[in-house]
Amino acid sequence: MRELIIGGARSGKSALAERRASESGLQVVYLATAQALDGEMAQRIAHHRLRRCADWGLVEEPIDLAGALRRHAAPGVCLLVDCLTLWLSNLLFAGDAARQVEAGEHLSCPLFAGATAALIETLPQLPGQIVLVSNEVGWGVVPMAALSRLFADEQGRLNQRVAAVCERVTLVAAGVPLILR
Numbered sequence: 001m002r003e004l005i006i007g008g009a010r011s012g013k014s015a016l017a018e019r020r021a022s023e024s025g026l027q028v029v030y031l032a033t034a035q036a037l038d039g040e041m042a043q044r045i046a047h048h049r050l051r052r053c054a055d056w057g058l059v060e061e062p063i064d065l066a067g068a069l070r071r072h073a074a075p076g077v078c079l080l081v082d083c084l085t086l087w088l089s090n091l092l093f094a095g096d097a098a099r100q101v102e103a104g105e106h107l108s109c110p111l112f113a114g115a116t117a118a119l120i121e122t123l124p125q126l127p128g129q130i131v132l133v134s135n136e137v138g139w140g141v142v143p144m145a146a147l148s149r150l151f152a153d154e155q156g157r158l159n160q161r162v163a164a165v166c167e168r169v170t171l172v173a174a175g176v177p178l179i180l181r
Contacts, residue, residue, distance in 0.1 A: 002123055002130045003168040005177075006159060009135065012175035017080055017131045018051060024129050026078040029057035031068055033087035048082065062090040066118035073126040084134035084162065088155055091115050092147075116158055123165045134159050136171070 003020065007013040021028045030052055036042040052058075061068040065087050073079055081087075091112045123130065138156045143149050163169045169180040 001168070002126070002132070002166040003170060004132050004134060004159070004162050004166045005170045005172060006134050006136045006163075007172035008139070011172045012177075013133050013135075013172040014048065014082055015051070015175070016170065016172050016177050017082060017133045020131050021056075021078045021080045021129075022053060024078040026076055026129055027057070028053065028055075028078045028080060029059060029072050031059045031061060031065070031072065031079055031081045033062055033065065033081070033083060033090060035062050035086075035090065062087065063094055063115065066115065066122040069119075069122055069126055069130070073128050073130065075127045077127075078129040078131065079126075080131045080133075082133040084132055084158060085137070085155060088116075088158055089151065092151060092154070112154075116154075116161070120161050120165060123162065132162060132166070134162065 005013045005017050005020075021030075032045070032048075034041060034045050034048075036045050057072075059068055059072055065081065065084075069079060069081070135155065136159065137152050143152055163181075167181075171178045171180055
């Protein structure tokens with residue numbers, strides 16, 4: 001069973017994902033994509049750590065999400081991925097994609113395209129339960145900067161592609177889940 005949980009910032013999506021993982025009755029492995037590159041992000045990570053059960057496993061993987069999923073998925077295991085939005089941002093800045101866009105060049109980033117394709121190909125093949133958290137960033141205005149537009153566009157495309165291979169998709173607003181599928 002694969003579930004995508006989407007919502008805005010501070011909507012309650014991570015808390016719902018953690019509750020789903022706890023209620024699964026399976027061994028839980030938290031797959032974190034965040035990187036503590038500044039003090040504010042370190043505080044966010046610490047906040048998430050405080051909420052997690054002490055007996056959960058932890059895998060930190062900012063780039064090779066598909067590989068980490070393949071290595072850790074198993075019958076009897078619930079993998080909680082938090083979050084696809086930070087992972088996509090990591091990909092954007094790990095290669096030349098961000099520089100290309102800011103320079104007005106055509107985007108040609110094998111890491112970016114290959115990693116997202118690998119995730120979509122991998123998800124349907126995984127055993128166990130997978131819960132993925134992602135931000136819904138497309139409800140605001142179209143960003144003015146080219147890099148921000150690229151990110152919003154790619155996040156929307158990624159959410160659609162992941163939703164297509166998940167059995168359940170849940171939108172969270174104000175802490176209230178709405179099952180879309």
